[in-house]
Amino acid sequence: MAAAAAAVALERLAAAFLLLAAQVACEYGMVHVVSETGGPKGKDYCILYNPQWAHLPLDLSKASLLQVRDWTTSVLCSPADLPAKGFSNQIPLVARGNCTFYEKVRLAQGSGARGLLIISKETLVPPGGNKTQYDEIGIPVALLSYKDMLDIFETFGRAVRVALYAPKEPMLDYNMVIIFIMAVGTVALGGYWAGSRDVRKRYMKHKRDDGPEKHEDEAVDVTPVMICVFVVMCCSMLVLLYHFYDQLVYVIIGIFCLASSTGLYSCLSPLLQRLPFCRCRVPDNSLPYFHKRPQVRTLLLALLCVAVSVVWGVFRNEDQWAWILQDALGIAFCLYTLKTIRLPTFKACTLLLLVLFVYDVFFVFITPFLTKSGSSIMVEVATGPSDSATHEKLPMVLKVPRLNASPLALCDRPFSLLGFGDILVPGLLVAYCHRFDIQVQSSRVYFVACTIAYGIGLLVTFMALALMQRGQPALLYLVPCTLVTSCALALWRRELGMFWTGSGFVDLPQSPWAPASADGPQPQADSDAAPSQQPPGQEAAPSPSPAEQPPEPSAPEESGAGAPHQDPESPAGLAPGPSA
Incomplete structure (x- = not known):
């Protein structure tokens, strides 16, 4: 009985440690947006990502410019939420809620997505998971604010391409x-x-x-x-x-x-x-x-x-x-x-x-x-x-x-x-x-x-x-x-x-x-x-x-x-x- 209680306590402690690690590892990144039709000059927006899912390149020149798929009408929590042809070589935008970040990114990765942007109307929170889930996922997942998404569509239209990257923070700003x-x-x-x-x-x-x-x-x-x-x-x-x-x-x-x-x-x-x-x-x-x-x-x-x-x-x-x-x-x-x-x-x-x-x-x-x-x-x-x-x-x-x-x-x-x-x-x-x-x-x-x-x-x-x-x-x-x-x-x-x-x-x-x-x-x-x-x-x-x-x-x-x-x-x- 004591051994079972100790095991439960260790399990909770490990879960708390993993949650803390996910919060500490969370970092700010940037999503660079350009129009596919050659409209206004590109613009950067803030994203909150977890490098334990997948690292982002430090330089924009090394980031892939991928097509965005507006899928915000879905929360992407079940296979029924996937499009018929999947997200081949795209970065889908999906709504936040109803399931864990892991379930969303696992479905997106299985359908061919190269990344996942989760739209949040609330305060951005770290997209955390556990070590097993981190090892399974190979695409970046990040949170983008709903306000920024509206600004993207208003400025660049619906046909846009994005590149995810995270430049290194300088020690001191000028x-x-x-x-x-x-x-x-x-x-x-x-x-x-x-x-x-x-x-x-x-x-x-x-x-x-x-x-x-x-x-x-x-x-x-x-x-x-x-x-x-x-x-x-x-x-x-x-x-x-x-x-x-x-x-x-x-x-x-x-x-x-x-x-x-x-x-x-x-x-x-x-x-x-x-x-x-x-x-x-x-x-x-x-x-x-x-x-x-x-x-x-x-x-x-x-x-x-x-x-x-x-x-x-x-x-x-x-x-x-x-x-x-x-x-x-x-x-x-x-x-x-x-x-x-x-x-x-x-x-x-x-x-x-x-x-x-x-x-x-x-x-x-x-x-x-x-x-x-x-x-x-x-x-x-x-x-x-x-x-x-x-x-x-x-x-x-x-x-x-x-x-x-x-x-x-x-x-x-x-x-x-x-x-x-x-x-x-x-x-x-x-x-x-x-x-x-x-x-x-x-x-x-x-x-x-x-x-x-x-x-x-x-x-x-x-x-x-x-x-x-x-x-x-x-x-x-x-x-x-x-x-x-x-x-x-x-x-x-x-x-x-x-x-x-x-x-x-x-x-x-x-x-x-x-x-x-x-x-x-x-x-x-x-x-x-x-x-x-x-x-x-x-x-x-x-x-x-x-x-x-x-x-x-x-x-x-x-x-x-x-x-x-x-x-x-x-x-x-x-x-x-x-x-x-």
Whole structure:
């Protein structure tokens, strides 16, 4: 009795192993379609096949171009479903259902078919079998989506020939270079802009209230409590999206449209303010916002930014070009966030990065063991669930289409993605490093080192993606690279105490003028930087000169001239005096 039970258990285990092997062996391939009548140029479509039935050639030139037989009115589950003359030297199209893949392909092979395409109206699944069945079958069998079949007949007509092949997937796609440039450029530009703008603003307190375009957005200092609340919100939103994706995805799309249009305006407004023409203002009025008579060009810019966001929202699923708008809006959103959110200390930077490091790793690598489907919550939400009824994608990513022709690009992941969090989280540390550079007058050594460390971490992420062939938590590589580099540099320069506490950034209301005077009387713990900054501070405190004090009624452009030693630190073309 025990022996029989053991045999049954072994049989079930073997069946489960064979099923798993069939799923692992399943691969994406391509079917190249041409018209027999010499119509439009050939086109590739996605197929899902199992190489254990029969291998497909790697090159299209080595694949046989065979006639297609439309037999989709039949499920091909019994000899009665076969045509009278069989499928001699053809590839039949049959409907999915009512019997196993083995029964279908065995009948097709017995009637002379050279391959079998099973049309599926549902999600494509691996055409599996067992080892005995694999050995018996010598023709390829693959699944083709019903939508692709309709497109084939609409484009090429009913008389078509097809060739089945499966080109080898490249280790890395060339689009990774574009993503790398966008990500590193956004982190560098956003960190530079945020750091320079923040330091400049600390020493230019007195500005004329001359309309809404003269106001700068106040930066928000992140506290430990805010970090904890933010992480809890991220976890909750991710879990909710996993379970209610089709309902919440439109909320995220709406938030992205609003935030990205605001970010785009924030990035373009400083450039607009530098233009010397078209400075006319709206007439006098009593409206809530317009009573300050903003410039007409700022209103037109706001309308333009909203229009760009609306155009993306309407055409977001146009894969040919909508990704360009999404990336542009996403970069603007990231720059705006880096300018607005500020980490006041390296301690806060470390806390934020380490907590999100754990968050990223958990939701990518640990959640597959907790979900019924065995899928990663992070990857499932970022790429969109396969069973989603809306087929919408979350817009909170940079996306670039794959540049090489491959089954993976055609079938499963036509775009390479990088989440905004993988830019913003290290970018906040880069911005902190730049502000600290200006404070200790270190020629941007922290900023450059942290930016290079981010680029190296991103390259390591791409290498891990190529080696593991699965979604990677980018913060797993970015956080150690940026944190360790920044900390090691501060330790080497003997400035770790100041760098950790951020004591050089404490605002002193009694000394609002020159940077040196504001920094001189800092806490005693910052003795490393005090000798170089104390003398100027002592001279400026008793009798600040008129050139050092920003005059009360001066315009933002003129205030910048009042502190000429700060001009080299202002971001070129991005952060003039005003920033709407």
